[in-house]
Amino acid sequence: MAQYEAVIGLEVHVQLNTATKLFCRCRNHFGDPPNTNVCPVCLGLPGALPVVNQAAVAHAVKTGLLLNCTIAAFSKFDRKHYFYPDLPKAYQISQYDLPVCRAGWLEILLNEQPRRIGITRVHMEEDAGKLMHDEGGGGSVVDLNRTGTPLLEIVSEPELHSPDAAYAYLTTLKQLISYLGVSDCNMEEGSLRCDANVSVRPVGVTTLGTKVEIKNMNSFKGVHKALSYEIERQTKAVSAGQAIVQETRLFDTVQEKTVSMRSKEEAHDYRYFPDPDLAPMTFSAAQVEAVRATLPELPRARKERFAAQFALSDYDATLLTSERAMAEYFEATVQAGASGKAAANWIANNLLTALNAAHLTLAQCRITPAQLADMIALVESNAISSTNAKNDVFPVMFATGASPQAIVDEKGLRQVSDTTQIDAWVRAALEQNPAVMAALTSGKAKAAGTLVGAVMRLSQGKANPALVNARIAELTRAYLPPPPEPA
């Protein structure tokens, strides 16, 4: 039996996080009451005219450069016509033959190996509104708040050959675009959407098989599952000598399989033509280079720099650069005086754990990088113990945003390194523990170790542990029998 390979191309829609919509000045914002972020332009009212948001264009160019695309010297908007209740003009302003960006690539890691996936094009378009089935009324209802939200459509070449590769492509794309700061790329919330074109062919064949379009996948895992199902379905069919029908299939998230849309769709005839209401856009080489200069340091370069500059492990460097916000938080902490190693440890081990447990993002974190650096400084100067820092100071900082000094003062946690005081605690501990005393006099030096806990209790955890150990050793020496005389 022949071996088959899958051929997958992905079309990803990313919502840009501009303040306003693509063609009007309504807020680009979600969660408001229906039909409140709307105006004559995005409602498609007769006579209203679109004007392009320059921030959206800038975001598109940046994304194109991020994806190693050529930025078009000349680009234009076209109208794409179809009727649907969430599309009030009955056409979508999109880009047809002259997109802003084309011919780029994205490098993904697949089985630890880097691989370049071609990017066919990146174009700008406006989002449609939301059509929802009205449970009570038996009809459907339309909210046009989302209408006109700026979208980038990123089309890959059909160069992905497994669900794993598609998954790696999506996670890498998301990471890079989030790094750029032009979108949240949250698939669950719809700010990133993905459709896939899938076909299978016998290994060794270079022509493409009949492709099927899959829609309605709402998470990266969903994409993986849908592709796995679909590849298996197509492989079985082709192996059995059946022909694949070119169609659109929806991913059923409950049954985790793709199902044919069945509805007899008229062959698409979108009647694209240049939008006469909008001017073409031009991008000179100088403009493009100016934008390129503003691109942030990308994860891979940053990871390598972190590892070298702060002597971090590969694991820590990767973790700290996985999100731009985290990398910036780390650098700000170092900037505020913390050592790279300590900052990395605290962020990787304590801060992220706390954030995960509280279901918060770094943006919502109440500890500022400067406060974290201050706390690290308190530990390193022995003002507080690292145990106190971890158990008593950090949790309060995390919960309240208070400064570490204030917490230490309020709780009286400042570490005691005064030898007289520590000696007093050691003596008291000895008095409270006659058994230890007896053990010592009988020559069991190790018994002194059990005093540490008692001293820490007496000091309410404030005694400097290193000093406690040293003083116990010093003060208990007197109780030990003299060492035997050398023979």
Added chain:
Amino acid sequence: METVADFLAALRRGTLSARAAVDLALQRIAAADPALQAFLAVRADEARAQAARIDEQRAQGQDVGPLAGLPFGVKDVICERDHECTCCSKILKGYRPPYNATVIERLRAAGAIPIGRLNMDEFAMGSSTEHSAFQQTRNPWDTTCIPGGSSGGSAAAVAARMVPMTLGSDTGGSIRQPAALCGVTGLKPTYGRVSRYGLVAYASSLDQIGPLALSAEDVALVLPHLAGHDPQDTTSAALPVPDYCAGLSGDIRGLRVGVPKEYFVAGLDPEVRHAVQAAIARLSALGARVEEVSLPHTEYAIATYYVVATAEASSNLARYDGIHYGARAADTRNLLEVYTHTRRQFFGDEVIRRIMLGTYVLSAGYYDAYYLKALQVRTLIKRDFDAAFENVDVLVTPTSPTPAFKLGARTADPLQMYLADIFTVSVNLAGIPGLSIPCGFSEKGLPIGLQLLAKPFDEATLLKVGHAYQCATDYHTRRPANCTDLFDEETKE
């Protein structure tokens, strides 16, 4: 008291209050409109209230604006906040825009008072105003004739002296042709001169709002308050607006006038030819240098226009689908029927023809042969004008091949109706400005129009030439018979 100049002089002098100006217009509408049917709606109370405010502010010494108290009419294709705007289509029956067009904002800011909505061909598609879904406007010079179109209501209202100025829109001649047929002065400004924001689109790359009035001087008085850059219209030009009145010297000595030979061909009514030739002779007598020029691609203009305009129309009119505003067909079983029944039931036949034609020329497999081809021919047509304007300052042509025709005479033959746009459509394809002024009358007493064309953004020269011609002639001051009676009535009081 009939021209913009008359009204503004009296209003500024204080011999006419804004309130009296509005009352005068309302009175004339009440007297003349029942026979002419130019207005779809008149808003007496609101106009009087606005006039009263202006009078009060003027009394307090406040700046009330350069057009304060001037009543005007609005073609039903321009949006006014909370006033029904139907484009004379059943599909927009009951539609009230929640916003004002930029031209309305500007005219109101200048103190002008919108007094009512004017009849037109449905969605500005037509040359006779017979395609209005609601009423038939008649030509004030002969009520058995059409007023021209699509701005037929706008032209008739000015011709009958109901209001001194109206707004029209011109996609292929819709201001100039009715102006010619009703004996008034109408300007289609350069594409980009006046904001289209709030003008319901027919063909976006051709549409332009412009004024209709009784003289070039009146147009010059009003135009600065319409024109200029609008950040809400990407296609509006960021160029300064000149003082058009400053150029109205009456002196056109040395002006170079081109007469395109392709506009004087078979099909041109002999009376129109005669009147236009007489007008050219008059310009020559005033000191202009007249020469023949050629616009070789003129014969392709109508075919090009009907591809470009209908393609854009099929797109612009797709939004009328019964979902978000306007009419929705009753008794539909599903969404598809809401679309198909609403659109079939509430669009008129002319609109349906143009939507189907436009859909065809954009559809898969035909785009290159029709739409792209038409855009290329559009380039050739534009180049013809560019070349001509290297040697002349203005071009002079007839506006319409014939005077007004009888109601119903051409409705059965759409292509014949299209061919009547022969002298006006090239101007929209090239984006240049065009002015139509009265230049005579047929034997039956119907007005004949002269079309003046200039380089992009050179409205000043058009108005200068128009004014010089009107200083030397009186065609623009003649009134249709029935409104002469009306004015005599007023004089007696």
Added chain:
Amino acid sequence: MISHTDIAYLARLSRLAMSDADLAVFMPQLQQILAYIEQLRALDTTGIEPTAHVLPLRNVTRADDVGASLPQAAALQSAPQVGDGFFCVPAVIE
């Protein structure tokens, strides 16, 4: 030459419910107009740039500043059917 099938397709594409009687009226009219438009084919336009805009406009954009939106009531004021702040349409089942 445009056929009955073509016209029926155009009617579907442009969402116009057309009866056979309608098509019988519109077909000859469209045929006549298209025949007239055919004259463009005679013209050689090789190498001629198309004119989509008559003005040489480029890069007309606006700043990303929030402006006023409409109140919900104004947005919905001319809709044929509304409910709970939404536009209402017959059930759309995917």
